[in-house]
Amino acid sequence: MLSVTPIPAFNDNYIWLLRQDTSDKVAVVDPGDAAPVIEVLEREGLTLASILITHHHPDHTGGLPKLIERYHPRVIGPDNPSINGIDERLGDGDECLVMGRRFEVMAVPGHTLDHIAFFAAGVPPLLFCGDTLFSGGCGRLFEGTAEQMHTSLSRLAALPGDTLVFAAHEYTLANLRFAKAADTDNTLLDAYQRDCQRSRELDRPTLPSNMARELQVNPFLRTDQRGVQRAASSQGDTDTPLATFTTLRAWKDAF
Template sequence: MMSVTPIPALSDNYIWLLRQDTSQSVCVVDPGEAAPVIELLERESLTLDTILITHHHHDHTDGLAELIKRYSPHVIGPRNPTIEGINEQVAHGDEVRVMGRLFDVIETPGHTLDHVSYFTPGIPALLFCGDTLFCGGCGRLFEGSPEQMLTSLRTLAELPEDTLVFAAHEYTQANLTFARAADPDNEDVKYALQECEKARALDRPTLPSTIGRELKINPYLRVGTDSVRQAAGTHGANDDDLATFSTIREWKNRF
């Protein structure tokens, strides 16, 4: 059984630590800083074997150099030469073995052009999706187009509904607050926001989510519904799913 532990970093990042059964060898995903990773590894006498990188942004890669120097892990990431330290560059359709499990590489451009996500089936099925899919939201479009992001989200939405979704940021409360405006008829969103507020009041992570849950509460996965489309119409175009997505993504930027 693979366990996943959140390592809080920076202001609202999660660095995910993967561990297979009781093995002392571990993997981390998107180390935006090294110090909290090193502290946990030293405290629990763990060995850093592998690092997964989803995209090039500094809050996902700034810890790489120090972790590589200290532990010499195998680093897997997208085919982007600006990310220093990657040993194994991957693209859509590739498979990588991490802690004894095979992960599928899924290209998910939109937030950035180089963004990849990592999915492993099984019990439980796990998805590490960086800044593409958040609980109740999706990433800003810094480099990609709305069409690319919508396609990426739909690709992830086709994964099994019980897949655990490990996003890279604690954005859930802000995302669900917006989702109440963008999907006002959705009772699932109202309940999810209440549960999120309880968790954050206790300083607990709101992640992971699941694909099935996101299909119920995430407005970017629900752009074909009457509720989201009508709400979008008061802020811009809603002629089709892409127009509706573009409208609510821009609306969220200034919400």
């Protein structure tokens, strides 16, 4: 069995730890800080075999130098020469085998131009999407265009509904506050917000989500819905799903 557990980092990052119950070798995703990873590995007697990187931002790569020096893991990430230490630079459609699961690499530009996601089919399907898709939201457009991000999110939305969505930040409650403004007719938001609030009060992560749920509650995946278009029309153009997405993203930036 492959288990995925969060290692909290900084204020709201999750470094995801992948572990098989028959081995002491593990993998981590987006280690922005080495210290919490080292603490878990040393406490539990684990060996870091692989690291997956989704994009170049320091809160996703900052721990690489210390982890590479200490454990010499195999590092897999985007084809971006600014990220030092990557052994396998992968792009859209490439595959890699990590912890016994075969992951497909998906190019998902928008938040950054080099952003990739890792998807593993199986039971259950797993998606490590970095800062592209959050529960109830999506990443800011630091380098890419709204069209690129809309296309990237559309690709992720087409994954199986039971796909577990391992985003890199605990942004869910803030995202849902915006979702309730951007999707006022959505009767599912209140219950999901209460569930997530309860999880946070118990110091539990709201993640992973799953793709079926995101299609129900995430306004950035619902830009073809009349309720979202109507709510966003007070902020800008909503003539097409892309125009609605562009308006939503600008609205969220200032929300």
